[in-house]
Amino acid sequence: MKRFLSIVAMVLVLAVMLVVPTMSAEKVVVYTTLDEPLAREVFAAFEKKTGIKVEWVRLATGECVARLEAEASNPQASMWFGGVGLGHIEAANKGLTTPYLSPNAKNIPAKFRDKNNYWTGIYAGALSFACSVDRLKQLKAEAPTSWADLTKPVFRNEIQMANPGTSGTAYNVIATLVQLWGEQKAFAYLKELDKNIAQYTKSGSAPGKSAALGECAIGIGYAHDQVKLVTQGYDIKITFPSEGTGYEVASISLVKGGKQMENAKKLYDWALTAEAAKIYASTCTVPFVEVPLMKGAIPFTQVNTIDQDDQWAANERERLVDKWNNQIYSTR
Amino acid sequence: MAIEQPRPRTSRTRDTIADVKALARDPILLATLAAIVLLLSVFVVWPVWKVFWLSIAPRGVLSLDTYRYIFSQKWLTRSFTNSLRLGAISATTSTVVGFIFAFGLNRADVRHPGFIRQMALLPIISPPFMFCLSVILLFGRNGLITRGIFGRTNFNVYGLWSLVLVQTLGMFPIAYMVLDGVLKAINADLEDGALNLGASRWSVFTTITLPLSTPGLASSWLLVFVTSLADFANPMVLAGKYDVLSVQAYLQFTGMYNMPRGSALAILLLFPALTAFLVERYWVSRRSYVTVTGKPSMHTIPMVSRGVAVFCEVVCWITALATIMFYSVVIGGAFVKLWGVNWTPTLEHFKYAWDVGSNSIKSTVLMAAGATPITGFLAMIIAFLVVRKRFPGKGLLGFISMLGYAVPGTVVGIGYILAFNRPPLLLTGTGLIIMLCFVFREMPVGIEAGVASLQQIDPAIEEASRNLGASSGYTFGHITLPLVRPALLAGLSYSFVRSMTAVSAVIFLVSARWNHLTALTLAQTEIMRLGAASALSIFLIIIVMVAFAIMRVLVGKEHRPAGMLPR
Numbered sequence: 001m002k003r004f005l006s007i008v009a010m011v012l013v014l015a016v017m018l019v020v021p022t023m024s025a026e027k028v029v030v031y032t033t034l035d036e037p038l039a040r041e042v043f044a045a046f047e048k049k050t051g052i053k054v055e056w057v058r059l060a061t062g063e064c065v066a067r068l069e070a071e072a073s074n075p076q077a078s079m080w081f082g083g084v085g086l087g088h089i090e091a092a093n094k095g096l097t098t099p100y101l102s103p104n105a106k107n108i109p110a111k112f113r114d115k116n117n118y119w120t121g122i123y124a125g126a127l128s129f130a131c132s133v134d135r136l137k138q139l140k141a142e143a144p145t146s147w148a149d150l151t152k153p154v155f156r157n158e159i160q161m162a163n164p165g166t167s168g169t170a171y172n173v174i175a176t177l178v179q180l181w182g183e184q185k186a187f188a189y190l191k192e193l194d195k196n197i198a199q200y201t202k203s204g205s206a207p208g209k210s211a212a213l214g215e216c217a218i219g220i221g222y223a224h225d226q227v228k229l230v231t232q233g234y235d236i237k238i239t240f241p242s243e244g245t246g247y248e249v250a251s252i253s254l255v256k257g258g259k260q261m262e263n264a265k266k267l268y269d270w271a272l273t274a275e276a277a278k279i280y281a282s283t284c285t286v287p288f289v290e291v292p293l294m295k296g297a298i299p300f301t302q303v304n305t306i307d308q309d310d311q312w313a314a315n316e317r318e319r320l321v322d323k324w325n326n327q328i329y330s331t332r
Numbered sequence: 333m334a335i336e337q338p339r340p341r342t343s344r345t346r347d348t349i350a351d352v353k354a355l356a357r358d359p360i361l362l363a364t365l366a367a368i369v370l371l372l373s374v375f376v377v378w379p380v381w382k383v384f385w386l387s388i389a390p391r392g393v394l395s396l397d398t399y400r401y402i403f404s405q406k407w408l409t410r411s412f413t414n415s416l417r418l419g420a421i422s423a424t425t426s427t428v429v430g431f432i433f434a435f436g437l438n439r440a441d442v443r444h445p446g447f448i449r450q451m452a453l454l455p456i457i458s459p460p461f462m463f464c465l466s467v468i469l470l471f472g473r474n475g476l477i478t479r480g481i482f483g484r485t486n487f488n489v490y491g492l493w494s495l496v497l498v499q500t501l502g503m504f505p506i507a508y509m510v511l512d513g514v515l516k517a518i519n520a521d522l523e524d525g526a527l528n529l530g531a532s533r534w535s536v537f538t539t540i541t542l543p544l545s546t547p548g549l550a551s552s553w554l555l556v557f558v559t560s561l562a563d564f565a566n567p568m569v570l571a572g573k574y575d576v577l578s579v580q581a582y583l584q585f586t587g588m589y590n591m592p593r594g595s596a597l598a599i600l601l602l603f604p605a606l607t608a609f610l611v612e613r614y615w616v617s618r619r620s621y622v623t624v625t626g627k628p629s630m631h632t633i634p635m636v637s638r639g640v641a642v643f644c645e646v647v648c649w650i651t652a653l654a655t656i657m658f659y660s661v662v663i664g665g666a667f668v669k670l671w672g673v674n675w676t677p678t679l680e681h682f683k684y685a686w687d688v689g690s691n692s693i694k695s696t697v698l699m700a701a702g703a704t705p706i707t708g709f710l711a712m713i714i715a716f717l718v719v720r721k722r723f724p725g726k727g728l729l730g731f732i733s734m735l736g737y738a739v740p741g742t743v744v745g746i747g748y749i750l751a752f753n754r755p756p757l758l759l760t761g762t763g764l765i766i767m768l769c770f771v772f773r774e775m776p777v778g779i780e781a782g783v784a785s786l787q788q789i790d791p792a793i794e795e796a797s798r799n800l801g802a803s804s805g806y807t808f809g810h811i812t813l814p815l816v817r818p819a820l821l822a823g824l825s826y827s828f829v830r831s832m833t834a835v836s837a838v839i840f841l842v843s844a845r846w847n848h849l850t851a852l853t854l855a856q857t858e859i860m861r862l863g864a865a866s867a868l869s870i871f872l873i874i875i876v877m878v879a880f881a882i883m884r885v886l887v888g889k890e891h892r893p894a895g896m897l898p899r
Contacts (some may be wrong), residue, residue, distance in 0.1 A: 029761075029844065036688070036855040055844030058855050062586025067840050069591055070749035076761050076843070090589045134474070138485060157486075166587030199490055199572045202583060209860050213672060214474030229860060233670045321588070330406045332573060 027053040028263035029076060031064050033083030033250075035228075038283045042081075045279055046270055052263045060203075061087040061168060068096045068255060078258025079267060084168045085121060085249035089314040092118035097253040100265060104272035108288045112249050121249035122271055123285040125222035126303045127172060128245065130208040130229065131237045135217040144218060146242045147177070150193055157198045158217035160207035163329070165321045169204025169221055169248070174320055175313040176246030179306055183320075187327060194328050211236050222248055223298055227284040238298070244306040250285070351722045360805045365723060368714060372729070374757070375772045376736045379747030383595045383739075386750070390592035398596045408580060408597070415561055415577040416604055418492060422499040423557035429500060429651060430507025430552055431545070436644030438515040439541070439635040443645065451652035452512075454659070456505040456829045457876045459850060459869040461857050463498055464569035466661035469671060476661075476672075490572025498566050501654055503559055506777060507552035509822035513785045514548030515541075516818050523635060533636060541635075547787045550612045551780040555737075558605045558776075562740045564836050577601055578740040582836065585742055598743040605738035609731055616787070666866035681863035682870075689852050689868050696849040697875060699763050700831035703770035704883075707831075708824035710771065711778025715819075716812055718779070719786040720794065730779075737776040741836025744773055749840055763846040766838060770831040777830075778823025785819040786812070821887045828879050832872055 032039045036058055043054035059067060061083040068080065068091060080091065091097045092114070099117040112121035129150075131143040141154045150159060162170035177186035198216050201207055207219030208226045212234035219226075226238050252271050254264055270276055277287035284297040293299055355362050387398055402408050433452045436442040455463075470477045471489045478487040518541065526536045564578040571579065577597055584594035636644075661671075669676045717723075718730045736744060748769055752759040759765035793815070797807040813820065835850040842848050849872060856865035 035859050036852070037859075040688075057842055057844055057847070058851070059839065060586060060858075062583075062589065063839055065589050066585045066591065066594075066746065067749065069589075070746050070840070071753055071760065074753045074758070074760070076753075087589075094589070163583075163587075166583035168587070202568050202571075202579060202587075203858075205858060212860060213468065213472065215468065215472050232860060233673050234860075235673065318588075325405065325407055 026051060026263060027055055028078055028260040028267055029258075030054055030056040030079045030081050030264075030267070031059050031067065031077045031255075032056050032081040033059060033061050033064055033087075034081060035283065038280070039082070041282070042271075042276065042279050045275070046267055049270070049275075050266060052266060054267065056081070065091050065094070065096070069094060072096055072257075075255050075257045075259070077255050078260045078264035079255060080253045081267070081271065082122070082250050082252065085119065085251045085310050086168050086171070086314055086317075088119035088251040088253050089114075089310055091253060092116075093314065096256055098256040098258075100254045100268060102265070102269045102272055104269050107272050107274075112288050113251075119251040119253045120268075120272060121251050121288055122277070123224075123250050123280045123287040124247050124300055125224035125250070125285060126240060126245050126247040126298070126300065126305055127169075127176060127220065128223040128226060128298075128303075129239045129241070130211040130219040130221060130226040131239060132211045132214050132217055133235045133237055134214050135211070136237075139217055141217070143237050143239045144241075145239050147189065148243070150218065151189070151196060153196075155196045155217060157196065159193070159196045159220070160198055160201055160210050160216045160218070161220040162204045162207060163200040163202060164324050165329070166202050167204035170200070171313070171317060171321060172246045172248060173220060174324060175316070176244075176306060176308070178316075178320065179246075179308065179312075180244055187323070190324065190328055194332070200329070208236075223303075224283075224285045227297060231284060240298075240303045242304060244304045246308050247300075247305055249310065348724050351724055355723050358804055360803060361717075361721060364713060365717065365721075368710070368717070369729070371710075372732050372772075375768050376732055379744065379751040380735055380739060382750040383743050383747040384599050387592050387596035387599050398592045401593065402596055402600070407575065408577075411575040411577045411580045411597075412600060414492075414574055415601065418495055418499070418567075418574075418576060419557045419560040419604070421492075421496050422503060422560040423553045425496060425500040426504040426556040427507045427511075427549060427553045429504040429647065430509075431511050431549065432644050432647045433504070433508045433651070434511035434515050435541075436641070436648055438512065440641040440644045442641060442648060448648045448652065451648070451655060452508045453505055453825065453880070455502050455655050456826065457833070457873050458502055458658070459662075459833050459853055459872055461565050461569060461835075461854060462662050462865065462869050463502060463658055464566055465857065465862070466658040467494060467498060467570060469661050469665075470657070474672070488572070490570055490574075492574050494570045495566055495574065498570060499556075499560050499563065501651070501658070502566070503556045504651070506555050506559060506826065509777070509826060510552040510555065510781045510784055510819075511545060511548045513781050513816075513818040513822055514545050514788065517785045517788045518544050527635075533640075536635070544788070547616045548784040550616050551784045554608050554612045555777060555780050557608050558734070558738045561601050561605060562738060564740055564742070578742075581740055582742045585746065591746070595743060595746075598740050601740060602735070602738055605734070606731065609734055609738075613727065613730065662866050662869050664866075665862050666870050669863070671862055678863075681867040684861075685864050685867035685871065688864070689849065689871065692847040692849050692852050693871060693875070695763060695846050696832060699767050699846065699848075700770065700828055701879070702763075703767045703774075703831050704824055704828040704879075706767075707771045707775050707827040708778050708820055711775045711823045711827075712782050712813060712816060712820055713808070714775070715779045715782025715786055715816075716808060719783055720791060720812075733779055734776050736772040737774070741773070741834065741838075742840070744769060745837035745840030748837070760841070761843045761845075766841045766846060766848065769837055769841060770827065770834065773834070773837060774827035774830045775823075777826045778820070781819035781822045782816055785816050789815050817887060821883060824883050824887065825880055828883070829876055832876055 039056060039058055043056055047054055064080055064083055065087050097118055101117045105113055105120055108120055129144055136143060139154055144150050164170040164174050177189060205221060205225050208221040208229060210216045211219035212229045223238055229236055252268060258264055274289050274291055277289035277291045280287045281291050281293055284294050286297060286300050388394060390398060437445050437449060442448055468489060469475060473485050473487060478484045522540050523536050526540055562578055564582055567576045567579045581594045581597035584590045584597060665671045666681050667677055669678050714733050718726060748765060749760055752765055794807050794811050797811045833850055835854060838848045839851055842851050853865050853868045
């Protein structure tokens with residue numbers, strides 16, 4: 001019994017330690033969707049420059065919106081850094097973020113920031129095909145260079161894309177096709193494409209990873225995610241559809257009711273400078289502020305991108321996804 | 333011994349009044365009960381209620397639209413039946429494998445028992461996602477075994493049967509832990525006596541060992557069933573077309589930004605869990621399983637024929653080899669540059685993992701170490717109350733303690749934010765909220781193990797202690813706890829491991845100061861830094877091993893002949 005009592009006592013001491021808040025003079029709490037190593041570098045650079053400590057937690061886009069929503073009555077973070085633009089629009093629609101016009105926003109083309117200043121883009125990534133070189137060799141097929149190529153019979157059960165109901169990346173595919181061809185033709189195409197899909201993965205970055213592991217011939221995803229796989233040493237080839245492709249706008253927003261707004265604004269301003277953009281570029285992304293790109297990164301100008309309307313895409317999301325679920329996914 | 337022993341039937345109200353009177357006479361019991369009810373209400377019921385409320389009142393007004401939508405969507409109803417099917421199959425296979433391990437170790441005298449016992453516990457240490465990743469790396473289209481050895485490049489590794497495989501491998505330890513405690517506690521005299529009287533081994537097994545293990549078998553089936561329903565890491569990676577509800581719930585939160593719908597899907601998972609729980613309690617509570625009566629007992633006659641022993645050994649070894657195979661991928665992955673592409677040996681992943689993870693590792697260990705003793709102790713108290721004491725609302729208490737375990741982690745995480753994000757209980761951003769989440773989420777395994785072994789211990793031992801003047805607190809600490817040591821140890825080990833490997837709830841609760849190792853591992857697998865993820869997993873495995881050793885020393889030796897009282 002004594003032993004248990006002493007254990008209980010130890011635990012209580014520990015518990016007290018756990019609740020005592022950590023004291024820090026200047027800080028800002030940030031949720032980030034940047035990849036772990038990139039986040040580390042970006043925030044370290046900001047800390048070094050300003051002396052403001054960035055306390056960051058890495059969350060996927062959806063997790064971040066869910067967490068911001070659950071915490072809305074008493075927000076823990078002051079800023080959301082990185083993450084898919086559609087997520088930022090969703091957060092703004094839910095009233096979770098607050099507008100801020102940064103003096104540095106002029107560095108960013110108007111197309112890539114919110115006209116009401118709720119969010120600002122920092123870098124872009126186009127939708128692309130990650131092709132497993134080895135797997136293509138086995139199939140004796142060329143890497144696809146158009147949406148139409150994907151429906152070739154040779155790719156039967158060889159393509160992975162994420163489930164649009166669960167992944168912003170895959171929804172971007174649907175939105176792109178609808179904006180490109182109109183709804184009817186787009187869904188007819190998706191039905192055709194469905195025959196070649198080996199599986200609809202849950203997360204948006206999974207198809208590219210599957211291609212890297214040789215699990216499928218083609219994974220549909222964002223180019224900057226796929227370039228990272230190449231730099232890690234995986235043997236994949238990245239191609240873009242010639243008909244035109246959609247893209248994501250990684251963005252930043254200020255959280256409504258955040259506790260360190262002044263510092264968050266400083267971070268927001270700094271995030272839109274060339275200094276920060278150079279760090280984004282170091283991981284093969286394509287920042288909107290023009291900085292020299294990494295070897296292997298694919299400049300936006302070389303890709304045929306569509307004139308994308310994210311606000312429209314956000315509004316239509318529920319309807320299009322339901323339609324996809326009922327017409328295509330349920331019939332598998 | 334009485335296996336069938338119908339309860340005397342009396343009027344319910346009279347029972348209740350008598351119960352209340354008895355309660356009033358025992359202030360320690362009353363205070364304990366009050367404290368537990370309070371804790372469970374605040375840390376289990378309140379967060380789950382918050383989430384439930386979200387699903388029935390999406391905009392603050394009562395509305396069943398969310399549920400109506402769910403039942404009108406074929407892809408969602410299909411996920412529901414899929415979840416049930418997967419849960420039932422995994423629960424059955426895990427219980428069978430767990431029983432064979434426990435039986436082999438306690439009755440069939442398998443060779444190398446130390447090793448087999450380690451192998452029965454090893455799989456629970458598997459970090460989430462890593463096990464499935466190993467499955468793909470070994471058995472995928474480009475897998476080391478499927479393609480490398482058999483030259484098959486079209487093997488489909490995704491789907492129900494892969495899930496059953498990984499869930500069985502990952503969850504049979506739960507069944508083993510519960511059943512190990514149960515088999516240890518069955519008084520060997522019964523079996524020996526029957527054998528001496530000329531019963532065949534088979535009839536001893538079917539009429540004594542198996543019936544006496546019923547509470548344990550039912551408990552472990554229930555636990556695995558519920559674990560499988562709430563499991564999301566495995567189906568997330570391996571399900572392929574086989575959609576299950578826990579994943580759909582997570583994805584409604586994070587993919588569709590639809591909190592009410594995600595909550596509703598998760599709440600639906602509670603119904604099968606509740607049903608299984610009620611069936612188990614009803615079925616088990618109608619019988620008596622008392623065999624530990626305070627007299628020492630030792631096996632004198634081998635229980636099984638050589639053939640059965642060999643069969644147990646074969647099953648144990650196959651399972652152990654499968655476990656080792658999957659682990660070697662994780663371990664191997666940490667020592668090569670890039671699995672599958674560049675096999676150059678390297679130690680750089682460990683350096684990177686330590687640079688990135690040392691702080692998270694420290695806080696993870698601190699939180700898990702803090703949560704574990706509370707979990708184990710609380711679990712034993714609840715198990716004791718549920719089995720030994722009579723008080724109104726007992727069934728409800730048992731069920732509520734299961735609740736935190738039965739809902740998918742995503743919901744627990746979101747519920748905890750919703751419930752503890754404002755004064756008086758402003759806990760978000762602290763380490764305490766994660767600890768509390770661990771305690772109330774992982775307690776049920778300890779409770780089930782405790783219930784199963786307490787049901788076999790004759791209350792007369794405790795009564796004797798109280799008749800001799802000991803208080804109920806003293807009796808619990810000096811008589812009951814030592815008797816349920818194996819169960820306590822099982823509860824502690826399991827809750828520690830789960831606290832170290834938890835992912836779905838924790839992802840919503842971590843903060844910069846209190847980050848969690850698995851959140852970090854997950855982030856590494858997201859960007860396919862498999863080497864770093866593997867290295868982090870190895871750190872995790874080492875920590876858990878050390879913790880197991882420490883716990884064994886703290887709790888005391890478990891190899892005491894069943895029923896012998898500690899001196």
